[in-house]
Amino acid sequence: MTETSEPRSGATEAEEEPGSRLQRLLRYLPLIAPVLLWTVPCWVLLYAGQNWPLAGTLVSTVLFALGLIGMPLAMMRGHGRRQQDRAAIVGDTLLGGIWVLFTWSVLLGVLLRLALTVAGVGDGEDRARIVTWSVLGVSAVLLAWGYVEARRVPRVRRLDVQLPRLGAGLDGTRVVLITDTHYGPLDRARWSERVCETVNTLEADLVCHTGDIADGTADRRRAQATPLGTVRAAWARVYVTGNHEYYSEAQGWVDLMGELGWEPLRNRHLLFERGGDTLVVAGVDDVTAEASGLAGHRAHLAGALHGADSELPVLLLAHQPKFIDRAAAQGIDLQLSGHTHGGQIWPFHYLVRLDQPAVAGLSHHGTRTLLYTSRGTGFWGPPFRVFAPSEITLLVLRSPRQPASS
Structure with a gap:
């Protein structure tokens, strides 16, 4: 009985392993997602070959780091037990802003850079800076428009x-x-x-x-x-x-x-x-x-x-x-x-x-x-x-x- 039950137990564990791994991954998602949301735009805008002045790069990096730390804290204070409306507004606005910035950092960071390379536009630094300003411009326009869309009376x-x-x-x-x-x-x-x-x-x-x-x-x-x-x-x-x-x-x-x-x-x-x-x-x-x-x-x-x-x-x-x-x-x-x-x-x-x-x-x-x-x-x-x-x-x-x- 003991000999036959051990392999069966091992097989069961093997069958359940993929699901348990997914469950463990989902547990860590609240920790992983904010890191990705803030680090990907930071890399695309500052460190992907632009060669910005050191002072500007450091200040911008600090701002991204503050956002990474501040956004979850503000959302916890705003939507957790304390229910602080001001904190919720800050956290929610940061979440929406970084989601848009993340999305267009990924899209333009890949597609626009590829298009510029194929078209032979500038050198690596020029292309990186074009991507940066394009991401910032598109994100700013979409956030301004998106805010108006959210606050208006629906059609x-x-x-x-x-x-x-x-x-x-x-x-x-x-x-x-x-x-x-x-x-x-x-x-x-x-x-x-x-x-x-x-x-x-x-x-x-x-x-x-x-x-x-x-x-x-x-x-x-x-x-x-x-x-x-x-x-x-x-x-x-x-x-x-x-x-x-x-x-x-x-x-x-x-x-x-x-x-x-x-x-x-x-x-x-x-x-x-x-x-x-x-x-x-x-x-x-x-x-x-x-x-x-x-x-x-x-x-x-x-x-x-x-x-x-x-x-x-x-x-x-x-x-x-x-x-x-x-x-x-x-x-x-x-x-x-x-x-x-x-x-x-x-x-x-x-x-x-x-x-x-x-x-x-x-x-x-x-x-x-x-x-x-x-x-x-x-x-x-x-x-x-x-x-x-x-x-x-x-x-x-x-x-x-x-x-x-x-």
């Missing part, structure tokens, strides 16, 4: 969505989606008011918020969230929790949204009736809810649909697009989600795609299920949006049983 994105099971009486139903407002360290109370004013111009039948209202407790961000109480809808305003609610005080946000006149759809549904036809509007808690330990909080689709006629079309609110697998298995007609921010700062959407089945827009899943993923109304952390504009979405539901009307 309205309008699209018609045909649902095969939607009754003719519901054709033309106007659904407005806002999500990921992320009220946070930067006071955006006025921005919140203007977003709500824009929503009210859309004359919605139903207004949906699919979570990540804020970073922080409801008491702390109340002033920024209060304008949500002014949103108008002909039928209802509905809300589901996002993962960021569970980083602070999810039940507090559920209670505040109820106080502001929104219907929290915590694993339940409402019926929207018009013209003799009915639409089921359901919502589930975020997929991270159960791990939060809050009593009664979990994503429970069966509970959300309990008592609803299975022949009726269903509009489902679920914060994360990855819930679509469960939705498609139940034959949900349309799921509305956010969470991804469209990547927020290019090319981060490639990393988002590793975790989510969709990053933005309308996609098909299963035999009849549609998923609309919003790029989000606000922003998280770094106050920048680069090639991932925010949005307020107007979805006009269409029935195949009646010609679309203007």
Whole structure:
């Protein structure tokens, strides 16, 4: 028995070794990532053959070193137990800035240098300096533009969505989606008011918020969230929790949204009736809810649909697009989600795609299920949006049983 069990144990360890190595690597990622983010641009801009004056090189190197040390410290103070808003603003801004600088240091440090070499432009030092100034110029322009994009009131994105099971009486139903407002360290109370004013111009039948209202407790961000109480809808305003609610005080946000006149759809549904036809509007808690330990909080689709006629079309609110697998298995007609921010700062959407089945827009899943993923109304952390504009979405539901009307 002993002789046969030892090889089996060794084989098991060998099989598990790749996974354990990956897990160990992921543990060190928070330490590795900041080092790469700061050292790669430092090398590309200062030490890749430019031969800058020694004093300038030393001062710049010290600034990069301070950023490497200061950014994680500021983010820990800002988003950790202390929740210091000023520290969060500093840390988040440094994170966004160095991500853009890192991205373009890598791209231009390779591609532009190669193009200049092939074209025979200058010597090695000339090419290195051209790369440096190009990286700095492109990064500065993108950060300035990205800041304006993040802080502005989102543009309205309008699209018609045909649902095969939607009754003719519901054709033309106007659904407005806002999500990921992320009220946070930067006071955006006025921005919140203007977003709500824009929503009210859309004359919605139903207004949906699919979570990540804020970073922080409801008491702390109340002033920024209060304008949500002014949103108008002909039928209802509905809300589901996002993962960021569970980083602070999810039940507090559920209670505040109820106080502001929104219907929290915590694993339940409402019926929207018009013209003799009915639409089921359901919502589930975020997929991270159960791990939060809050009593009664979990994503429970069966509970959300309990008592609803299975022949009726269903509009489902679920914060994360990855819930679509469960939705498609139940034959949900349309799921509305956010969470991804469209990547927020290019090319981060490639990393988002590793975790989510969709990053933005309308996609098909299963035999009849549609998923609309919003790029989000606000922003998280770094106050920048680069090639991932925010949005307020107007979805006009269409029935195949009646010609679309203007």
